[in-house]
Amino acid sequence: MVRRMFPMLSTESLDQALSFYRDLLGGTEAFRFPTEGPPVFVTLRLGESELGLGAITDTPPLHGQRLRPAQGHRIELCVYVDDVDATVERLRAAGATIVTEPADQVWGERIAYVMDPDGNLVMLTR
Template sequence: MFRNPFPIIYVKDLASCVDFYCRVLGFGHIRQWPAAPETPSYVFLKLGDAALGLTLYEAAEEHVEKNILLNANKQFELCLYTDNVDLACERLELQGARMLVPPVTKPWGQRVAYFEDPEGNVIHLSGKG
């Protein structure tokens, strides 16, 4: 049901972090959102088979939900792709997982939802409806 997990790290200076991960560590810049501007709020990087997302704190607060991530002093979320976000949410809730944000379709076209693990770490589900 789930595939391609990767962390999304919240950062204050996205340009510096992208430069560090790409120039210093050798990650490749795969895509960003918004796609056109020189000042994206999210960048997706890859190094071999590993992937990493970098997003501005402000963007995380805007696109997830105020108070869930930032006021809980979270530094990252784990993203899991799934073919059907709504079905995955139903299955996780039946297994007792705590939903933080119900499924919603974002401006960039992905359907997302947020859960937490037993320690309160954020799990981000992403995919189609």
């Protein structure tokens, strides 16, 4: 049985991904490799969750598969926040792409969609 799930995203710009997930969404660095110099992989704690961010480099990955699969919607991260509207405004001010504005849903959640710097959909909800 699964004990825990830990999503890892490949990114064309680790600096931009860190700016989005760490600086704008409040993640805190939990792990960095290598520990000295510019990192190629960083783990962030976001509330009770963790997210891995790996830089796309010329070094082949361990699994041998391309890190940038076919274009299009391949992953969606659901991020629970305290205030969807305030989070959207903070992201908008930083230049993030807002896909859908905050809206109340019939099942009781308030939801908005934004894009991270690599084009991954991020659903903000409370």
